[in-house]
Amino acid sequence: MFGDMPAKLPQRIAFLLVPNFSxxxxxxxxxxxxxxxxxAGKELYSWHLLSPDGKPINASNGILLTPEGPTDQxxxxxxxxxxxxxxxxxxxxxxxxxxxxxxxxxxxxxxxxCTGAHILAKANLLNGYRxxxxxxxxxxxxxxxxxxxxxxxxxxxxxxxxxCSGGTAALDMMLNLISQQHGHELAAAVSEQFIHERxxxxxxHQRMALTARLGVRHPKLIQVIQQMEAxxxxxxxxxxxxxxxxxxxxQMERLFAKYLHRSPARYYxxxxxxxxxxxxxxxxxxxxxxxxxxxxxxxxHFSKCYRDFFGKTPRRERATPTPLPRMSMxxxxx
Numbered sequence: 214m215f216g217d218m219p220a221k222l223p224q225r226i227a228f229l230l231v232p233n234f235s236x237x238x239x240x241x242x243x244x245x246x247x248x249x250x251x252x253a254g255k256e257l258y259s260w261h262l263l264s265p266d267g268k269p270i271n272a273s274n275g276i277l278l279t280p281e282g283p284t285d286q287x288x289x290x291x292x293x294x295x296x297x298x299x300x301x302x303x304x305x306x307x308x309x310x311x312x313x314x315x316x317x318x319x320x321x322x323x324x325x326x327c328t329g330a331h332i333l334a335k336a337n338l339l340n341g342y343r344x345x346x347x348x349x350x351x352x353x354x355x356x357x358x359x360x361x362x363x364x365x366x367x368x369x370x371x372x373x374x375x376x377c378s379g380g381t382a383a384l385d386m387m388l389n390l391i392s393q394q395h396g397h398e399l400a401a402a403v404s405e406q407f408i409h410e411r412x413x414x415x416x417x418h419q420r421m422a423l424t425a426r427l428g429v430r431h432p433k434l435i436q437v438i439q440q441m442e443a444x445x446x447x448x449x450x451x452x453x454x455x456x457x458x459x460x461x462x463x464q465m466e467r468l469f470a471k472y473l474h475r476s477p478a479r480y481y482x483x484x485x486x487x488x489x490x491x492x493x494x495x496x497x498x499x500x501x502x503x504x505x506x507x508x509x510x511x512x513x514h515f516s517k518c519y520r521d522f523f524g525k526t527p528r529r530e531r532a533t534p535t536p537l538p539r540m541s542m543x544x545x546x547x
Contacts, residue, residue, distance in 0.1 A: 215322040215375045216393040219291065223256040224394075227290035229263050229309075230280065231332065235298035236272040238326040241383035242294060248403045249391050257395060263287060265309055273299040284309050292322045298379075301328030302353065302495050310336035320373075327379030334358045344376040345369045348419045352488060353495030356506075367417045378419045385413040427473070433458045434468045441481050445488050448481060448508040486522050489515070493531050500527045 226246070228239065246258040264270040267283030287293050293316055297304065313336050317323055325333050330346040331354060333339050343362045346354050354363050368377040368386040377386045389412065392400035404412050420426070423435050436458040440449060449457075454477065455465040469477045489507040492498055498506070504515035504527075519527050 214372050215292070215324065215370050216390055218394055223250075223259040224292065225290055226258060226260050226292045226294060227263055227287050228260060229284060229287060229293060229295045230270050230272075230278065231265065231295070231297050231301070231304055231306075231309075231329075232270060233273040233299040233301075234270070234296040235327045235379055236274050236276060237381065238298070238377065238379045238383045239272070239296045241381050242296075242326060242377075242387050244407070245384060245387040245391060245403050248406050249395065249399060252402045252406070253395065253399055257391075261286075261290070265306055284312050287312055287321075288316050288319060290316070290321060293324070295323070295325040295329040295332055296327070297325065297329035297332055298327050302331040302350065302357070304332050305335070313338060317373075322373045322375065324375035324377070326377045326383050330354065330363070330376045331357070333374075333376070334361055339374065339376075342374040343369050343371040344374065345378050345415075346376065347379040349491060350495060353492055356492065356496045356498060365419055366415045367413055367419055368415045370415070382413075382419065384409065385417070386415075388412045389414065429472045431468060431472060433460055433465075434472055437465060437468075437477065438480075441484055444508075445485050446506055446508055448485070451477060482518060483522065485509070486519060489519065489527070490523065490530065493527055500531075503527065 228243070230239070243260055246260055250256050250258060262278060262280040263282055263284055263286055264280040265284050267280060269277045269279045271277055293313070295313070313323060313333070317338055323333065323338060327347055328350050330339065330344045331350070333344070334354070334357070339358070339361050343364060345364050345366045345368060348365060351363060351365060366378070367382045369375065375386065377383045384407065388400045388404055391403060392412065400412060423438055424430050429435065437454050437460070440454055440457055451462050451465070455462045458465070460468070465477055469475060469480060473480055485507040489503050492503045492506060500515070501512045504512050507515070509515035509518065516526050519530070523530065
């Protein structure tokens with residue numbers, strides 16, 4: 214199981230990099246291992262980079278890394294971490310899938326960073342396991358793999374599977390690994406080297422609190438937005454939103470105008486359109502299914518709203534997608 218003491222040291226970990234992997238997730242996973250060795254004064258871990266064909270491979274930021282060898286070497290490792298990133302949901306390589314399944318049959322602990330859960334799911338390696346994925350990919354993952362239990366946790370460890378939501382969450386997952394294997398004192402010392410004030414556990418939130426994301430602290434406004442985020446498929450009407458927060462409709466309108474410079478209705482539509490864009494680019498759902506999943510009553514109404522906001526129709530978006538930026542709630546309020 215991931216986190217058990219290895220049979221011998223150093224524990225050899227294979228990092229399988231796929232095109233456009235997330236550099237921050239990768240380095241956040243590797244650097245705690247390096248510092249654990251340094252602080253402990255001995256080699257507890259060794260790490261080895263592999264790519265599908267053994268050739269240099271680009272991260273999503275354009276930096277090129279040179280691996281030690283091709284994917285077929287992963288069967289020689291007891292711990293395998295698949296590193297993915299931009300467009301991980303599109304990755305297809307039957308040879309990689311087969312090799313991962315072979316490593317699983319040999320008893321390896323297999324995990325993934327960022328969007329790598331999509332790839333493990335395609336390889337049929339998450340059936341019967343709990344997993345997590347970056348918050349921006351969670352809705353599309355649930356649509357693509359409804360039979361798999363996906364959570365919004367920072368990271369998940371389920372027997373010999375481990376998944377991480379990405380970014381600096383990989384740092385916390387590896388610090389928890391170090392703590393479990395070699396003690397909290399060592400993990401805390403490594404965390405301090407990173408000037409990382411505390412080691413988060415898996416239950417910490419992936420996303421910033423709404424107050425921090427929006428720069429707004431009005432509790433009733435935050436309560437309304439929380440209701441909106443929780444009800445995208447079946448939008449609540451204005452009166453229900455206001456009543457749940459203890460406001461009149463007029464008071465709610467004034468709060469949105471003062472702090473977010475738009476009406477509640479407009480803000481709600483933009484939330485739903487951002488969700489729709491993620492589903493269009495990350496799933497094979499039909500346009501009408503995307504529309505219904507995001508609370509639009511018809512494909513024509515959805516297409517008009519989408520074109521007005523993004524400058525292209527949903528079908529054109531899917532035909533000529535632009536790189537999908539990491540979106541925050543702040544972008545919806547900009």
